[in-house]
Amino acid sequence: MPDCIELICIVCPVGCELRVTVQGDDIVVAGNKCPKGEQYAVHEVVSPVRFVQSTVRLLGSKTERRLPVKTDKPVPKDKVLQVAAAIRRLTCRVPVHLGEVIAENIEGLEVNVVATKTVTA
Amino acid sequence: MTVAVVGGGPAGMAAAISAKKAGALKVVLIERAERLGGVLPQCIHSGFGLSYFGQDLTGPEFAELLGREVEAIGVEVWLQSMVTEAYPDRSLLISRAEGISLLKPDAVIFAVGARERPRGAIAIPGSRPAGIYTAGTAQYMTNIQGYEVGKRIFILGSGDIGLIMARRFTLEGAKVEAVAELMPFPGGLSRNVQQCLKDFGIPLLLSHSVIEVMGRERVEAVKVAKIENGMPVAGTEKVYEVDTLVLSVGLLPEVELLRQMGLTILPYTNSVTVNQFFETEIPHVYVVGNGAGIWDLVDHVVVSASTAGAASVANWGVERSEAFVEPCRDVRLVIPQRILLGADEPPVLWFRAGKPLSVSKVTLLRGTEVLASRGYLSLRPAEMATFPLRKEHYEKLKPGDRLTLCVSEVGSDA
Ligand SMILES: Cc1cc2nc3c(=O)[nH]c(=O)nc-3n(C[C@H](O)[C@H](O)[C@H](O)COP(=O)(O)OP(=O)(O)OC[C@H]3O[C@@H](n4cnc5c(N)ncnc54)[C@H](O)[C@@H]3O)c2cc1C
Numbered sequence: 353m354p355d356c357i358e359l360i361c362i363v364c365p366v367g368c369e370l371r372v373t374v375q376g377d378d379i380v381v382a383g384n385k386c387p388k389g390e391q392y393a394v395h396e397v398v399s400p401v402r403f404v405q406s407t408v409r410l411l412g413s414k415t416e417r418r419l420p421v422k423t424d425k426p427v428p429k430d431k432v433l434q435v436a437a438a439i440r441r442l443t444c445r446v447p448v449h450l451g452e453v454i455a456e457n458i459e460g461l462e463v464n465v466v467a468t469k470t471v472t473a
Numbered sequence: 474m475t476v477a478v479v480g481g482g483p484a485g486m487a488a489a490i491s492a493k494k495a496g497a498l499k500v501v502l503i504e505r506a507e508r509l510g511g512v513l514p515q516c517i518h519s520g521f522g523l524s525y526f527g528q529d530l531t532g533p534e535f536a537e538l539l540g541r542e543v544e545a546i547g548v549e550v551w552l553q554s555m556v557t558e559a560y561p562d563r564s565l566l567i568s569r570a571e572g573i574s575l576l577k578p579d580a581v582i583f584a585v586g587a588r589e590r591p592r593g594a595i596a597i598p599g600s601r602p603a604g605i606y607t608a609g610t611a612q613y614m615t616n617i618q619g620y621e622v623g624k625r626i627f628i629l630g631s632g633d634i635g636l637i638m639a640r641r642f643t644l645e646g647a648k649v650e651a652v653a654e655l656m657p658f659p660g661g662l663s664r665n666v667q668q669c670l671k672d673f674g675i676p677l678l679l680s681h682s683v684i685e686v687m688g689r690e691r692v693e694a695v696k697v698a699k700i701e702n703g704m705p706v707a708g709t710e711k712v713y714e715v716d717t718l719v720l721s722v723g724l725l726p727e728v729e730l731l732r733q734m735g736l737t738i739l740p741y742t743n744s745v746t747v748n749q750f751f752e753t754e755i756p757h758v759y760v761v762g763n764g765a766g767i768w769d770l771v772d773h774v775v776v777s778a779s780t781a782g783a784a785s786v787a788n789w790g791v792e793r794s795e796a797f798v799e800p801c802r803d804v805r806l807v808i809p810q811r812i813l814l815g816a817d818e819p820p821v822l823w824f825r826a827g828k829p830l831s832v833s834k835v836t837l838l839r840g841t842e843v844l845a846s847r848g849y850l851s852l853r854p855a856e857m858a859t860f861p862l863r864k865e866h867y868e869k870l871k872p873g874d875r876l877t878l879c880v881s882e883v884g885s886d887a
Pocket residue numbers: 479480481482483484485503504505506509510511512513516518519520521522554555556557584585586587609612633634637727761762763764768769770771772774
C-alpha cells in the first residue's frame with residue numbers, strides 16, 4: 353500500500369492542495385500548479401522542519417512576565433513538541449535584547465533559542 | 474504642519490514614519506498603552522514582515538524594528554495617552570497623565586485597530602460557565618501573562634487567531650481536541666491550516682458548530698454538530714470533553730471615534746468609506762489598518778498606512794472629484810470605496826473574495842461596460858487581493874461614476 357499524504361503548499365498564496373504518494377523511494381506529487389510545489393512536497397515528506405516560537409519566564413522585569421523567543425534555525429518537525437517542552441523549562445533575567453541567545457544547542461539539535469524582544473527593566 | 478496619528482500599532486507607526494518622510498514638520502503618535510506595537514507583542518509567532526522587512530519575523534520583532542524607525546525619524550510619541558473624543562473639525566480631545574488636552578492638527582490619521590467580536594455575538598445555548606475565551610484574550614493570557622488557559626481545548630471558528638492559538642496551546646502542552654468552522658471552507662490562511670492544525674493532527678471540522686456548552690461552574694464539555702442551512706443535522710452530534718472553549722469568530726474595526734465625527738459606517742467593511750489614500754469623507758481625516766477594514770497581513774497594513782501617511786502632507790486642493798466602487802457578486806469587500814480622480818498615480822483596489830475560487834476573472838464595471846479586468850489563479854476569503862488599476866483605465870473614470878468590482882470563476886483548474 354503506498355502512503356498518501358495530503359498537504360497544502362505554502363510556498364505561495366495560491367495554496368495548492370497537494371497529494372503526495374510515497375512508494376519505496378518514489379515520491380509522486382499531484383495537485384501542484386508549479387514545480388515549486390513539487391519541491392516543497394518532497395522536502396515536506398523527506399525531512400520536514402519548522403521554526404518554533406514560544407515564551408519563557410522572565411525574571412526581574414517590572415512590566416513583563418514572559419519573554420517571547422524563537423529557534424534561530426528550524427528543527428525537525430518530529431522534534432517540535434520536544435523543543436517546545438524544553439523551552440517551557442527555561443527562565444531568563446532582564447536585561448535581555450532582541451536576538452540574544454537564551455539557550456544554546458537546545459536538545460542537542462545545534463539550534464539556539466533567541467529572544468524576540470528587548471526588555472531592559 | 475502637524476499630523477496626528479491615533480493608535481501606535483503597526484498601522485499607526487507606519488503612517489507616522491511615512492508622514493515624517495514626506496516632510497511633515499511635526500508628527501505626533503498618540504497611543505493609549507504604555508508601549509507601541511498594538512496587538513503585535515502578543516503575536517509571538519512568525520509570519521510578519523516578509524514584504525516590508527524582507528524577513529520572516531515574529532510580531533514582537535516586527536514591532537520593535539518598526540518602533541526603532543519611529544524613534545530614528547523623530548516622530549513625537551505620546552504614550553498612555555488616549556483620544557477620548559474626535560470632532561468633525563479634526564480636533565481631538567486627549568486624556569494624558571498630565572491632564573486633558575485639545576489638539577487640532579492639520580491632518581489626523583486614525584489607526585485604532587479592531588476589537589474581537591464579543592462572546593455574546595454568537596448565541597450558543599447552555600449555561601455560561603467559566604472557561605470560555607475569545608482567541609485574542611486567550612492569546613494575551615498565554616503569551617503576555619503566562620497563564621495556562623486550559624488543558625483540553627475546543628476551538629470554534631477557524632480564523633487565523635484561532636488557528637495560531639491551536640498550535641500555541643499544543644506547544645504549551647495542552648490538548649486541542651478539534652477546531653469547528655461553520656463555513657464549508659477555513660477562515661484563516663492555508664499556511665496556518667497546514668502548520669497549526671495538520672502538523673499536530675488537530676481535526677478541522679468544516680460546516681460544524683458548537684450547539685451546546687455543558688458544565689455549571691467550568692466548561693465540562695461541548696456538543697458539536699454538522700450544520701446545514703443554519704440547522705444542526707440530526708445524528709451528527711458529538712460531545713467533546715473539554716475544560717475550555719475558545720472562540721475565534723473575527724474582528725470588528727474600532728469605529729467609535731469615526732462615528733463621533735459624524736461619518737457613516739458601511740455594513741460590509743464595518744467601517745467608513747475611504748479613497749485610495751485612505752482619506753475619509755472629511756478632508757484630511759484618514760483611517761488605516763484594521764480600523765479601516767480587517768486586513769490579513771501586517772505587511773499589507775503597513776503598505777496601506779504608508780500611503781495615507783504620505784498623502785496626509787499633500788495638498789489635494791478643494792475641487793475634488795470622485796468615482797465610487799462597490800463590491801458585487803462574490804467580492805466581499807473592496808477598499809477604497811471612493812476613487813479620487815486626477816492623482817498622479819492610478820489607485821490599487823484591495824478586495825476579498827466571498828468564497829474560495831479557483832482560476833477567476835475579476836472585472837471592474839461601469840454599469841455593464843467593462844473598464845478593466847484581470848485574471849487570478851486562485852482567490853480565498855482569508856486573503857486580501859489587489860487589483861491595480863492601469864493609468865489608461867484610471868483616466869477613463871468620470872466624476873460621479875458608479876463602478877462595481879465583480880469576480881467570476883473561469884472554471885477548470887487547468
Ligand atoms: C491574534 C492575531 C494574529 C495575527 N497574526 C498575523 C500574522 O501571522 N501575520 C500577519 O502579517 N498579520 C497577523 N495579524 C494581523 C496584524 O497583527 C494586524 O493586521 C495588525 O496588527 C493591525 O494593525 P493596526 O495598527 O491596525 O491595529 P492594532 O495592532 O490593533 O493597533 C491599534 C492601536 O491603537 C491603539 N488605540 C486604539 N484606540 C485608541 C485611542 N482612542 N487612543 C489612543 N490609542 C488607541 C491601541 O492601543 C493599539 O495599540 C494578526 C492579528 C491578530 C489579532
